[in-house]
Amino acid sequence: MSETKQNIAIELVDVERSFGQQKVLNKINLAVREGTTTVIVGPSGQGKSVVLKHMLGLLQPDRGRVLVYGKDLARMRKSELKAVRQDFGVLFQNVALFDSLNIFDNVALPLRERTQAGEDEIRDNVREKLALMDLDGVEEKFPAQLSGGMKKRVGLARALVMKPRIVFFDEPTTGLDVSKSNEIYRLFFKTQARLKYTAVIVSHDVPKIFKLADYVALIHEGQILGNIPPEQFQLSDNPVIRAFVEETMGPIYSSEREERFFYEKV
Amino acid sequence: MLQRLGSEALGYLQRAGRMGCFLFACLVSIVRPPYKFRPIIRQIHFVGSRSMFVILFTGSFTGMVLALQGYYTLRQFGSEGLLGSAVALSLIRELGPVVAALMVVGRAGSAICAEIGIMRNTEQIDALECMAIDPYKYLMAPKFVAGVVAMPLLTAIFDVAGILGGYLVGVSLLGVNAGAYFQQMYSSVVWNDVEMGLVKSLVFGLLIIWICAVKGYYLHLEKSGGFGAEGVSRTTTDAVVLSSVSILVWDYLISAIML
Ligand SMILES: Nc1ncnc2c1ncn2[C@@H]1O[C@H](COP(=O)(O)OP(=O)(O)O)[C@@H](O)[C@H]1O
Ligand SMILES: [Mg+2]
Numbered sequence: 001m002s003e004t005k006q007n008i009a010i011e012l013v014d015v016e017r018s019f020g021q022q023k024v025l026n027k028i029n030l031a032v033r034e035g036t037t038t039v040i041v042g043p044s045g046q047g048k049s050v051v052l053k054h055m056l057g058l059l060q061p062d063r064g065r066v067l068v069y070g071k072d073l074a075r076m077r078k079s080e081l082k083a084v085r086q087d088f089g090v091l092f093q094n095v096a097l098f099d100s101l102n103i104f105d106n107v108a109l110p111l112r113e114r115t116q117a118g119e120d121e122i123r124d125n126v127r128e129k130l131a132l133m134d135l136d137g138v139e140e141k142f143p144a145q146l147s148g149g150m151k152k153r154v155g156l157a158r159a160l161v162m163k164p165r166i167v168f169f170d171e172p173t174t175g176l177d178v179s180k181s182n183e184i185y186r187l188f189f190k191t192q193a194r195l196k197y198t199a200v201i202v203s204h205d206v207p208k209i210f211k212l213a214d215y216v217a218l219i220h221e222g223q224i225l226g227n228i229p230p231e232q233f234q235l236s237d238n239p240v241i242r243a244f245v246e247e248t249m250g251p252i253y254s255s256e257r258e259e260r261f262f263y264e265k266v
Numbered sequence: 267m268l269q270r271l272g273s274e275a276l277g278y279l280q281r282a283g284r285m286g287c288f289l290f291a292c293l294v295s296i297v298r299p300p301y302k303f304r305p306i307i308r309q310i311h312f313v314g315s316r317s318m319f320v321i322l323f324t325g326s327f328t329g330m331v332l333a334l335q336g337y338y339t340l341r342q343f344g345s346e347g348l349l350g351s352a353v354a355l356s357l358i359r360e361l362g363p364v365v366a367a368l369m370v371v372g373r374a375g376s377a378i379c380a381e382i383g384i385m386r387n388t389e390q391i392d393a394l395e396c397m398a399i400d401p402y403k404y405l406m407a408p409k410f411v412a413g414v415v416a417m418p419l420l421t422a423i424f425d426v427a428g429i430l431g432g433y434l435v436g437v438s439l440l441g442v443n444a445g446a447y448f449q450q451m452y453s454s455v456v457w458n459d460v461e462m463g464l465v466k467s468l469v470f471g472l473l474i475i476w477i478c479a480v481k482g483y484y485l486h487l488e489k490s491g492g493f494g495a496e497g498v499s500r501t502t503t504d505a506v507v508l509s510s511v512s513i514l515v516w517d518y519l520i521s522a523i524m525l
Contacts, residue, residue, distance in 0.1 A: 058392050085398040096389040100381075113399045162397075 008070075009034040009166055009198045010055055012224075015064035017050060024050050026222030027064070032166075037192065037199040038227070039209050041244070042219035048202040049093050051219065052168050055200065056090060057081055068166075086114070089164030089197070093171050095155040097143040103130070104139040107158045114162065129157040132187065149176040156184070160191060166198045173205050181205065185212055206248040210234070218244055277489070284487075288480045292410050295402035305408040313374040313409075314416030320369050321420050322427045328365055329428030332356055333436040346440075350447035351454035353432035357425045358455060358463045364517050366424040367470035370417065371509045375478040378409060379505040382482030383498040391483070401483075409475050417471025418464055425463070462524050469516055474509050481505035 010032040017025040024047040032038045032055075040048050053059040054066050057073040066073045068084050076084070097106050107126045111117050117125070130136065133153040143151055152172060159167060172188075173181035185208065192199060203209040210216065210230035217227040220240050226233050234245055336352045382405065385391050394401045429451070436442045485492035485501050492501055 053392075056392075056396050058395065082398045082400070085396055088396055088398070090393065090396040092389050092393060094389060096393040098385075098390055098393075099388070110397045110399065113404060114397075 007034045008032065009068070010200070011065075011067040011070075012051070012054065013065045013067065015051075015054060015061040015066060017047075017054065017059065017061050023222060025054075025061070028219075028222070028224050030217060030224045030227060032198060032200055033215070034198050035196055036214035037188075037201060037212055038215045038217060039213040039230075040200065040202045040217050040219060040224075041204070041206055041209070041248075044204075046219045047222060048219055049170055052170055052200065052202060056088065056168060057085070086162075087165035089159035089162065089167040091152070091155045091159045091167075091169045091172055093174075093202075095143075095151045097151060097154060097158070099143045102140055102142050103135070103146070103154055106143070106154060107161055110158070110162050125161065126157075129161050130154075133157045134183065149180055152176060153180075153184070156187075160195075163195055164197055166200070169199065169201045169203075171202055171204065173203065181208070185209075188212055206245075207234075220244075284484060285476070285480050288483065289476050291402045292406040292476075292479070295400060296407045296410060298403065302408075305404075306411045309408040309412030310416050312377075313370065313412045314420060317370055317373050317416070317420055318423065320373060321366055321424050324365060324369055325362075325424035325427030326431035326434075328361055328424075329353060329357060329431030329433075330435045332361070332428070333432035333434075333440070336432075337436055337440050337442065346442050347446040348450055349432070349436045349442050350449070350451040353436070354425075354429055354451045354455050355459060357428040357432075358459050360517070360521075362421050362425040362428065363463050363466035363470055364513060366421045366467070367417065367474060367513045368510055370420065370471075371474050371478075371506055371513070374413075375474045375509050376502050376506050378475065379478040379482040379502045380498055382479055383485040383492070383501055384482075386483060386485045387492070387494070387498060406479055406483075409479060410472070413471040413475035414468060415471075417474070418467040421463060421467035458524075462520070465524065466517060466520050469520060470513050473512050473516060477509045477512060478505045481508070 008031050010030075012028050012030045015025050015028040016023070028051060030038075030051070040051060042048055050059065054061060054073075055068070057066070057068075057076075060074050071080070071084070073081065073084070097103075098109065101109065104126055107129060108122050111122045111125060127139075130139065133156055135150065135153055135157065138146065138150065138154075143154070146154065152175065156169070156172060159169070173184050176184065188199070188201075189212065191197075201209065201212070210233070213230050215227050216230050216233040218225045218233075218241055225238060225241055226236065228236070233241060234249070236242060236245070332353045333349060336349050336356075337346060340346050340348055340352065382391075385405075391401050391405075394404060433444075433447060437444045437447050481501050481504060485497060488497065488501055490500065491497060
């Protein structure tokens with residue numbers, strides 16, 4: 001495949017990053033193609049969230065470059081960075097809801113701060129997003145009064161409320177029960193078909209997440225392996241990828257019923 | 267040894283630079299449109315109105331004790347009549363701004379530091395940035411405006427409460443002539459004294475919000491580790507101590523410059 005520069009939304013070039021003595025990212029190279037879903041998988045503590053934070057410009061690489069639409073995040077002025085982030089929708093691993101605002105205000109905040117929309121318009125938009133996430137009747141509650149899975153869905157509603165061009169979801173379904181996470185996947189499918197956003201998803205939910213992925217990248221000892229379509233990923237003869245695939249998918253894959261159930265849902 | 271000293275010094279410079287940049291960014295964000303008044307009103311309510319009771323209370327007792335002490339000192343020189351001016355001048359020039367500011371540090375400064383520190387700790391500030399919402403504009407600007415508006419008003423209230431408290435003790439209890447109490451006050455308090463009190467309270471207001479907010483904002487860079495609940499509590503304590511000390515230092519400096 002020879003992709004031209006234009007349809008690469010985000011590119012990490014030889015990114016290195018250490019925390020103290022610990023080298024977390026060791027020459028990461030990763031290209032996220034526009035309009036596709038790239039899923040980053042890997043065991044806990046391998047630096048998936050750190051990779052995401054580099055893409056968001058929250059962390060700066062020690063060496064290497066992070067390009068968003070061809071522009072280096074580290075060299076941007078504050079206003080340029082802000083302009084780039086206008087197109088982002090982000091779900092943090094710990095969700096990071098504003099804990100002194102109620103659920104409605106949490107989701108409404110980007111609309112209030114970044115658009116001229118009137119209260120009526122905001123209310124309709126927020127209610128629609130909350131309903132989409134199956135969250136009716138929690139508007140007045142505060143984040144601390146919700147369960148973990150509900151918080152995740154509020155976070156998703158907040159991430160999607162501005163119609164982003166690129167979304168970053170850090171473990172969107174971790175901690176959700178099976179039906180809720182299927183629901184979320186179906187939602188991704190629907191919203192992406194409609195909004196055509198580029199998605200970067202960090203997930204443990206192998207193999208389900210493969211149904212959603214256009215590309216799968218494995219992070220292993222500070223390096224990215226793969227970034228290939230899921231079918232190729234599952235059949236890869238790279239020993240590390242194969243070990244990962246066997247370890248995570250072996251037992252689950254034998255259950256045919258769950259597979260079919262999932263197809264129907266999506 | 268020399269190396270340690272060097273890196274220590276560099277660390278200080280770095281922190282001072284960071285604080286300076288923070289203040290600059292906050293002040294810039296205040297003057298940049300759009301202007302939203304509701305968050306400012308809410309912060310003035312938090313910093314100002316909700317400090318009112320404690321200010322009235324401490325103000326009257328400060329005035330009362332000033333009158334008590336002043337009376338016995340002045341009586342030795344036979345000039346109890348000067349009590350009114352002694353109480354008013356001490357309050358307006360020194361004690362009003364300083365004690366009111368210390369109260370606001372304890373009530374609002376600590377809360378601001380903890381609030382922002384927790385937001386930093388739980389990635390809420392990162393979330394704001396990723397939503398392209400400027401944390402300076404959204405979080406800091408209303409607090410700075412509120413601090414600078416509320417502090418002089420609280421100080422004025424403190425002064426009035428103190429003067430009335432002084433009246434209560436001096437005139438009602440100790441029998442100083444009521445006319446003399448106020449007459450002496452009118453004739454000895456001049457605009458310069460009020461101006462000094464005003465300048466002090468403005469500077470203190472800015473100083474409190476600045477120190478408490480910057481400590482919370484850069485919680486994650488604290489040398490002693492800003493992690494978890496303990497990190498927040500330690501940083502809040504630091505912020506309160508540092509603001510209180512700065513208030514007393516600046517009190518001296520402003521007095522020295524303006525006298
Ligand atoms: N702010 C930080 N300070 C120090 N170490 C960090 C920080 N963030 C992440 N790390 C380290 O980087 C590694 C990768 O973390 P992370 O990206 O959160 O893992 P995961 O792949 O589970 O998302 C972990 O070993 C973690 O200890
Ligand atoms: Mg993670």
